[in-house]
Amino acid sequence: MVDEVEFTSYYGRPIIKPPVWKTPDVPLYLFLGGAAGSSAVLGALAEGTRRPALARVAHLTAGGGALASVAFLIHDLGRPSRFLNMLRVLKTTSPLSVGSWILAPFSALTTATAGAHLLGRFPLLRRFTGAGAAVLGGPMTTYTAALLADTAVPSWHEAHRELPVVFAGSAMAAGGGITTALTPLDEAGPARRVAAMGAAIELAAMHRVEHGHGLVSEPYRTGRAGKLLKTARACTATGAGLTLLAGRSRTAAAVSGALLAVGSVLTRFGVFDAGMASAKDPRYTVEPQRARARASEAAASRAAAGSRRGS
Amino acid sequence: MAEAHPVGFQWVMEAKARGATVIHVDPRFTRTSALADLHVPLRAGSDIAFLGGLINYVLQHEKEFREYVVAYTNAAAILREDFQDTEDLDGLFSGYDPEKGQYDETTWQYEGVEVTAAAGQRQSPKPGASGASVGAESGEDSDAEEHEQGASEQSGSGGPPVGGKPRRDETLQHPRCVFQVLKRHYARYTPEMVHEVCGVEPQLFLKVAEALTSNSGRERTSAFVYSVGWTHHTVGVQYIRAASVLQALLGNMGRPGGGILALRGHASIQGSTDIPTLYNILPGYIPMPSAREDASLDDFVAEAAGSVGYWGNMKKYAVSLLKAWWGEAAQPGNDFCFDYLPRLTGDHSSYQTVAQQIQGTVPGYFLVGENPAVGHANAKMARLGLANLEWLVVRDLQLIESATFWANAPEIETGELATEEIGTEVFFLPAAAHVEKDGSFTNTQRLLQWHSQAVEPPGDCRSDLWFYFHLGRMIREKLAGSTDPRDRPVLDLTWDYPTHGPVDEPSAHGVLREISGTGPDGTAVDGYTALQDDGSTSCGCWIYSGVFADEVNQANRKKPHTEQDLVAAEWGWAWPMNRRILYNRASADPDGKPWSERKKYVYWDEDAGRWSGPDVPDFQATKRPDHVPPEGAEAEDALGGTDPFIMQGDGKAWLFVPAGLADGPMPTHYEPAESPVPNPLYSRQANPSRKELRGAWNRANPAMSDAFPFVVTTYRLTEHHTAGGMSRTLEYLAELQPEFFCEVSPQLAAERGLEHLGWATLVSTRSAIEARVLVTERMRPLRVAGREVHQIGLPYHWGRNGITTGDSANDLLGVVMDPNVHIQESKVATCDIRPGRRPRGPALVDFVEGYRRRAGVETGLLGRNGRAPIEERS
């Protein structure tokens, strides 16, 4: 632990403002977008490899997830009536702007694809929209990580390299899991493999987030976030293990898929909570910055001393 | 000053930026302390011991500015043989009458100078003169913060006249010269005694003494700045006197960077004493005539007429005033309508009037911009007074507690008052704010600054000028045609101001022009020296004369200071005659040369044959420094070339006051009326001449009472304004200090179990109130007289109305007054404090009664009308 003695704050008040994003809106938006993204890729590939049942399930998951994701995003806005302002500009410095430009066409494409599935018509259009959605499916799974990381929230920002990987893995585990659960065994093979790989990536990357960043990793291990992420880990690991059986039993597939989806949901809630906790406690803002400032002061004085010796 | 006068404090910061050392002496560590170089915490009410210690330090170490002291003060004057000091009489001066509790000042006079009975002391607390049990006169000002007027001002802008020039010993060695008497008087005010009385460590005290003395003298000057809390003591006048003595000894008067700056409590309170809302003076500090003494104008001006200094011209000022008021009706044949002036018959001061309201002898009352139900010491007494009126007119910006007492006074809750039994008819008339009207502010440095109307007042809100002008107009219309002689004073008034705008607003410019005065040809005069006593001139306030010189509103000059020299004489207009530093003749040495190049200000220019400098000389411009007045000269002509203090009878700064003060010629430390410790200096505990008001509605906490072991002091916060009517009602101010709180030290909190942000109940013999607790190291216990003294801080802004509400600190305080000006002692009292909220309803009364019993104070509850105490409940 960093020595607490040196830590000072202004009446214990946070230095940065915690995000105003509402829960469960935003964690669910993260989860649904991720699951939809990986499902869209799964669906397109299933379509291409003639797995109609898998394609249908994946596309319906993608479409439903994308729509719900959009709904949650709009609901979270302070002025929902102005949601179209999101598309007023495209700003590469704003993950939310970039994300909106990903989410909007993605949700349109996945909804169209899912609609075609439900109507049982427009197969060509369906293939076209499905392929388009798949291209956007990859970024769908990861841009939300940049959304969180591109803030001053210490525990999110410091994990900005790992969080996209966590979210990618979590999205695969969720999308793979849900489609595994809902697809007949004989077509669900790829979904199971996606689920298992996703779970493994989620667990591994999350481990780095939880331990790799010193003090700001602490919120991921403590408090409500710690409990959520611990449970998420258990669900994801168990769900991943069960994928070995999911090829043989529809029940096992359902349980495995459900566990992976729950694991993914809990991971999103956990990551969200950890960030909120790190934002609310000024220690997580001050101490790393204080250490950094001391280090650069020390470096500067060393450099000054060095230059004096040199002259 | 940073707390209550943040805008003025910019100049302190400016001085600090230029290298000034800022020392803050205050019981609490305030926002001022935070910016000061040194904070000196001292026990509330011990300031004379502190200042006396400084005087003693100056005298013992010969730090006085000797040339200045000899030439410009009365240090050399020799006193009568029968004068006895507090050192001789254990806390009393000679002349004390224990039965009346008053002094006869005969023995304080200069040797060989005729004692002029009641010289300059018209209607003043002349010992035994009025016979009123509660003193003869007092102040009514627009807020509890403000009660500065009275005897000293009544004697003119300077002191009362003395009957002639005293015998002097310029070596200052004569045992009865003022200098030696002063030295003996303060000999026991040592650093150790300061420690004992004030709780200020000797090292800290010496640091202040060294800083002050090393920064005073030929090359340097120091200024004292006080806010009116300094006057809120039973020895308030003597506080200011003590600072005056010190500044005179150090040569800091009449010189740039020196002086004593009184920071008034709010905008234009200075103006409201210059052109007074006070009962006992007329504009320009001309005394109000007495029913007994002043049968004619000549009687009225007789005493002043023979005196030395500018006050000798009082008849010119008085006649010009009468001409301003009654115009053509005022003629030499009718004594210029002198008979029309009201006459004083007794004490009509503020607290005395409140007592008379309770007793049922005052039926009607105007409250203008004042909220006594919150802002007066012993606010409960004020509310009881209001509840016993027949009618009450309240003019204010907001519906203040003083207008709603009949519905929500705390006494309604306790059952001491009942709405249905209150007969007061309340007329609330909304007032216009300063941006809604033209007018001038006279600020603390006597500076008149004009402000112009920016917007029309909303709804029924009207300016005070509108209100009084149209009230007068309506009364005159009703009286028109009356043949009753008693209506002549009203009907003959010059009541012809031009009006304009949608509500017929009278012209404020026109009023200012009348105040400034006009000459025989009807044009504006240049200043008071142009005024005559033959009725050819008219002037509404002689000290303001010249503010409309050249037919220009001089108060409306707004040339930025960046475009002027340091004196900035073209910003606004300062009375008198646009002088920025009073008595500035003292900025030059007796020969008329600047004391030093650094402190050059007003000096004698031999070539030009006149006084010169960046300011208007406060001296006859061509009177040579070596001028010796001829025998028999009068008024200003009787002043010599080395008499800078031109309003004083002898032209000198007074280290010793031979006449005019009710409680002694030299400041002496007495304990506050309510003190937890004995007076270490004398066996006299408190000021022997203090004025008390006795009644079941104004009980006193006994000194050194175990029931009330803590010192409490009240004050203002930057975020609020006095009794809160202008701040608790505004969102942006209410949110900044949203609750009534008390400030206590961590030590007191531990001793009494008070929790930060918890509730505390504070109790006195008057009432009990509750406040949120702020525990802060800014409050410190002091070690005084061998024991630890805890002080509690209470901002006094809160009441029942507005956005932020709370109990009123003034409910805790009693009324006990300074004998000179009758200002209440509200900056120090005693109380008890305990954790938790106060009892509610009638239980509160029982709770306070319990404390009274414990303290051995008279008990008994008030009757429903507040008038008669009723039997104690068993």
Add this chain to the structure above:
Amino acid sequence: MTAISSASAAFRGQDRGNRLFGPVPDVTGDRGYADDHPARVGFFTDTSVCIGCKACEVACKEWNLLPMDDAEGTVDALGLTGASYDNTGMLGANSWRHVAFVEQSRAVDLPMPTVGPPGAADGQRPLEDPPVVHPQVPASATTAEQSAPSQTASGDREIRWLMSSDVCKHCTHAACLDVCPTGSLFRTEFGTVVVQEDICNGCGYCVPACPYGVIDQRQDDGRVFKCTLCYDRLTDGLQPACASACPTESIQFGDLDALQARADQRLAALQEKGVEGARLYGRDETDGVGGAGAFFLLLDEPEVYGLPPDPVVTTRDLPAMWRSVGAGAAMVLGLIASAFVGRRR
């Protein structure tokens, strides 16, 4: 007609160094304003002369018609915080100036710091030991020890009461502006950062992006609000309301260059007087936000006042984030594709 973009120059190809952080000599021109744009303006807040009068807060609220709120930003609410005389609590949607009050004390040996005639005065009290800061005033339990008789003499503890008026920093690299997805936040011709309230859709992204915790969402309104540096007054040639109201010139408004020069002089003067702890905050153009348009002279560590000690604009790391996002997306595509390779089940 000059095109004004709310996107960072780094992403519009106008900034050859592709900078998302570091000094920007002409932040206004960088955003596409014509060469004759006004000079960049800002605030220099000298807290060493702040008297805590809060006139800045009131003037700001009056001019900008902000609602009354409590220390948590709740509109139309009041509340005593117990944090010294600070009942504003923080900068937020309804408080664009916030005066912090910090009570410090430490044990000292008498005599107190030297005071004497001008020149000999040391101005501020030097603090030799790190002062004890009381985030909350000590509860009575912890003060029992202090009430021991030996410690009750009045001069044995030295008090320092710091006051500081905080405000939006109008950063050279403003994270709020960078992350705003709607273009509601923009860089004005004065180099300041302002929210356009008719565009803001209340996404709230700027709120956690600000490294100083300045901008916030107003409850029941949904949009975000912060200091505009009185953009409306600037366009009319007036100075901001807070600077106009400040009685002690603690808040100074002007061209940033001039303010920086003045601040450097002031710091040098204080340091010459031996005022320990005096430092400029937000003045350094090489800091994590490229220097601030509103910067401060502080008398203690920034965190004592509730300011971050070494803030960095979050978008400095955006390229790394986008790389990671891209790699993650590619990984998803690749791995899912690999799941379809070979086996039919």
